[in-house]
Amino acid sequence: MPDGSPSAPPLRVALLGPVRAWEADGREIALPTRRARALLGILLLARGRPVGRPRLAALLWERSGEAEARASLRQAVLGLSRALGDLVRRDGESLRADPALCETDVLELLAGEGSIPGTVPGSSAMAPLMDGLEGIGEAFDEWLATEREALRVALKGRQAASLAALEADPDRREEALEAARGLLALDPAEEEGWRALMRLLAAAGNRAGALAEYERCKAALRRVVEAEPAAETQALARGLRAPARPALLPPPPPVPAERRLRVGVMPLRQAGAGAAPQLALAYAQEAALELARYRHFDVLETPALEDVDLRAPGTLTAFALDYAVRVAVREEWGGLRLQVSLVDLSGPPRAVWSGRAEIDLRAGGVDAEVVGRLVARLEPVILHAEGTRPVPRRPGEASEIVIRAMPLLFSMEGGSFHRAGKMLADAVTREPENAMAAAWAAQWHVFQIGQGWAPDPGAALEEAERLAVLAMSLDPESAEAAAIYGHVASFLHKDFDSAIHYLDRSLELNPHQASSWALSAATQAYSGHPEEALRRMERYRALAPFHPHDRILGHVFTTAYTLGGDFAKALAFGQRAVRAAPGFVNGYKPVLSALGHLGMQQEAKPLLAALLRIEPEFNVRGFAETYPFRRPEDREAYELGLILAGAPRG
Structure with a gap:
């Protein structure tokens, strides 16, 4: 680095989504307890200002006595100091975070640096502030809700100003369209964003598209605020429906109503x-x-x-x-x-x-x-x-496309799987506000990464995250959308705390959704709780003994038995499951690990050969680095079994 150039801060902390921290070289830092992560967020959002210890104790340990709360606060500060060095400074009865030692994503956004997630093509939708920390206590939940709303309002104001400047420049119409969509990503009920979309599309000659946005505006307002569009928005739509040259511009075709x-x-x-x-x-x-x-x-x-x-x-x-x-x-x-x-x-x-x-x-x-x-x-x-209906009831409707794509998705056969991806992308395009289309498109990307079929795994991960968050925002009451987001968090991000939060929320929304029990069981297995995983799988099986997706979901039994050390049962379940879904690459691996531990190298050979035909680059080292193990001992035991079965080490 040349002399005089500023050095990068030694730490970077993300507060959007789960609270996470990294060294300057990109290595992630393991943060301690939930309350310690909450404490870090509070101090960083104070932007270097001191926060009194009594205030912090009241926010984070409101149900404890004063002495107990202060002792807990001291332990949390000690844990952060061990993990993050001198970031948290003590000043008598106050604590503060030194902004010179840390880059923070939220503070950068509020300072106008970088694009707001979800407002530019290909970016992830903006995750909630300090996601997964809800429920610490009423006082903290109230503080968190206030901070989230303040952040949304601040970013919304910034995005609205950007939109106004871009719309005024005829040469920047595409940027203005993206800015309008970004504003709506922050607030689907912001009518100025909808009106800007309508004006920009009409100016480009796409009158039908502008009217389609008006229909989406009406649907969003009814869903979010239970209101009809304002008089100004309705007047704009009426003007679009009455073109100045009716002889040259026929009226746009009616927007078909989606029906489930x-x-x-x-x-x-x-x-x-x-x-x-x-x-x-x-x-x-x-x-x-x-x-x-x-x-x-x-x-x-x-x-x-x-x-x-x-x-x-x-x-x-x-x-x-x-x-x-x-x-x-x-x-x-x-x-x-x-x-x-x-x-x-x-x-x-x-x-x-x-x-x-x-x-x-x-x-x-x-x-x-x-x-x-x-x-x-x-x-x-x-x-x-x-x-599996030979002739669809209503071809071309997004909800029907999603349902018809699901058997192809779970087939784990290359051609059918990729056809499902195209169908789900088509469903999302046809109806951007269809939560199930977004949720299942996210699940497709998860499977694509897991199968090793993603040309760009990083981009696929971002798209899975974007679609899963979008699905939850479109339908907060959807148990299926919450479960899929939880699976994205655990399988792709290895963020087990957030995953468990959203999967448990899914089961609260619908305690009888069988697939949610199976996905939550998978996360319990990854997290080092195989007994709980098996309990949840038994609940899944009791609710849906003949689930059409069991050929994939049933593999969680094998994973849980393998991680729990019951290799004989893992083998019994796993051999049946592999025969039912021979194209599912992650179905072979727990069976091979179990065979290795059982000393059955000869029996492992045909399964290993089948796996390597599907995933020629498979090796134990690469698998162990990417698979979502929470506990090192689980990773080591799994690796040992694969090596004993004869899998290439890498």
Whole structure:
């Protein structure tokens, strides 16, 4: 470095997303506890100003006594000092972070340096500030919410000013379009961003595109703030619909309304003599509420369908149903049984699945767990039926494209897998606000990286992150989107704390979503908790004994048994799983490790040869460096098994 040139600070800290820190040479620093990471964030956001110890103790240890809170604060400061050196300075009753010793992503953005994530092509969507630290306490959660909102408002103001300057320059229209989209990434309800998009597209001659943005604006406002567009926005849309030269410019084609599969829940109240007349209706209403947690279809409310006869002329036209769920309560063998059946209405009504469970009237009211377990069986049946239907119901609609791409995605066969990627990209393009399209496109990138098929793994990782965050922002109530984001965090980022947070949130949103249990089990296995992973996999299997994606999800059993040291069970599960999905590269590796530990080198040879045909560059060293092991001892045991099985060391 030439004399006089400034030296780079010795540390870099990211506060967007999980709190992480790196040395100047790029090596990541292991930070201590959650509260220590929260303390670091508080001090950095103070921008060098001192923060009183009583204030910090009250924010982070509000439920502890004063002496205990101060002792905990001292321990947190000691942990940060061991990890980060002199970054945290003590000043009597105050603490501060020395800004000269650290670069911080948030402070750089607030200073106007660099582009806001999610506002330029190819960048990741901006992750939440200090993600994964929610729940430390009410005082800290309130502080964090305030800081997040202040950051959003500040960046939104910066982006709005940039947009105004760019829109005023006719030669910078493309940059202005990106700035408008960036503003909407920060606030989907910011109408000036929508109006700018409409004006810019209309000025470029794309009147139909401008009107499409107006429709998206309406949908976003209804979703986010439950309001209609302002008078100024509506007037702009009216002007676009009335071109100045109607003879030369025909009106734009109407924007097609996206419609998901529609499922009606129908109570059969007279199904069993002696049954309480309202019992079937109560269970049907509970089934409709449970079914609404699954985001691939719309659920028609039960009262509208009471006593509907599926065979009556005009029924399907009137309700536009794709499937019906019939709920009956029957008296059998001296007790009551709940029966749920699924009817496909694509042609003449045809029952495609049914299940039943005993009702325990001693519990009082509706047994929600019984209903949840039965409804959990419905989603995989519908997804499989729609994904493999020879002729799609509504070709070209984003939701249908996603469902039809899923079997190809889980095939793990090169041609089918890449076709699924193109379909999911098409679905995201057709409907940018479809959360399921974004979530499953993110999952496709995760599998692409795991299979070693990504031409640029770094770019694929960024795109997976962007799409997963987008899916959660589009539908915060989607258990599936939260689970996929959690899987991205653990498998790609090795950020196990954030992964567990989002996967647990997924299970809170829908405790009967079988795939979420499987993905959460995988993260538990990576994190060094194989027993908990197996418990969650048993729950997954109980909810969906015949899940259409089990040929991939079921591999988590093998991984958990291998990491738990039960190599005989790992082998029993793994050999079946490899036969079911021979193209899934990560399915071979726990089986090979188990074979190595069992001293079965001869039996390992054909599996190793099959793996090397699919992944010719595979070696133990490269695998161990990239696979998400949280505990060094798990990595070492896994590596040893692979080496004993004869895998190339690298």
